[in-house]
Amino acid sequence: MDKRLSNIFDHFPNQQRDDLIPMLHQIQEEFGFLSEEIIIEVGSYLHISVNKIYGVATFYDNFHFGPIGRYHIRLCHGTACHVAGASTILAELEKSLKIKNGETDRFGLFSLEVVSCIGACGLAPLLEINKEYYTALTIESVKNIISHIRETQNNEYEK
Numbered sequence: 001m002d003k004r005l006s007n008i009f010d011h012f013p014n015q016q017r018d019d020l021i022p023m024l025h026q027i028q029e030e031f032g033f034l035s036e037e038i039i040i041e042v043g044s045y046l047h048i049s050v051n052k053i054y055g056v057a058t059f060y061d062n063f064h065f066g067p068i069g070r071y072h073i074r075l076c077h078g079t080a081c082h083v084a085g086a087s088t089i090l091a092e093l094e095k096s097l098k099i100k101n102g103e104t105d106r107f108g109l110f111s112l113e114v115v116s117c118i119g120a121c122g123l124a125p126l127l128e129i130n131k132e133y134y135t136a137l138t139i140e141s142v143k144n145i146i147s148h149i150r151e152t153q154n155n156e157y158e159k
Contacts, residue, residue, distance in 0.1 A: 001041060004030050004031070005027065005030075005031075005038060005041060008023060008026045008027055008030060009023075009045055011023075011026065012046075015045060015046055015047065016046070017046060017048060019046060020042070020046060020048065020053065020056060021056065021060075023042060023046070024042070024053075024056075024057055024063060025062075027042070028062075028063060028064065032064075032067055032068065033064040033065060033066055033067055033068065034057060034063055034064065034065055035065070036065075039053050039054065039057070061074075061113070061115045061116065064113075066104070067104055067108065067111075068104060068111040068113075069104045069105060069108055069109050069110040069111035070108060070109050070110075071109060071110050071111075071129050071130060071149055072110075072111045072113065072129065072130060073093065073097075073110060073111065073112050073113065073127055073128070073129050074113045074114075074115050074118065074127060074128040074129075075089060075090055075093065075112070075113070075114050075115070075125075075127045076115055076116075076117060076118040076120075076124070076125065076126050076127065076128075077090070077114045077115065077116065078116055078117035078118070078121065078124075079121075080121035080122075080124040081117075081118075081121070081124040081125040081126060083124070084124035084125045085125050085137075086124070086125040088139060089125050089127070089137050089139070089142055090114060092139045092142050092143065093112055093127075093142060093146075094112070096142070096143065096146050097110045097112060097146065099111070099112050100112070101113065101114045109149075109153060110146075110149075118133075120133065120135065123135035123136060124136070125137045127142075129145070129149075
């Protein structure tokens with residue numbers, strides 16, 4: 001077993017079902033996502049079936065089952081955002097990033113996730129990138145956001 005995972009398990013010595021969500025959060029923070037191997041280890045440690053763990057983890061939008069990009073884009077597609085044009089924004093993001101919902105680009109720079117609600121309906125449509133929010137989006141503003149991130153990355157690599 002990976003030492004980092006063992007250290008996380010040490011924080012939950014009682015091996016209770018109630019430990020599952022906080023444990024998954026710590027694991028994702030440490031490893032970046034929840035791999036199949038890790039979920040099997042968690043199930044064994046907490047005496048919970050792998051199916052039950054997947055059921056819990058897939059219920060929440062903030063758990064990931066594969067590597068995410070350096071810039072993780074979460075687009076809200078709740079009712080208000082949908083009415084305000086989130087589908088158009090999604091189409092622009094997919095075109096610009098050359099990835100679909102749930103994917104990470106080949107450089108590991110961007111990942112895209114459509115979520116059911118971010119909870120800021122009055123600011124629709126909106127997206128979150130690494131915990132920074134962009135509101136009242138238009139196709140032009142999305143192009144500018146992506147362009148700015150790419151320029152920032154190019155400037156970092158030139159140093």
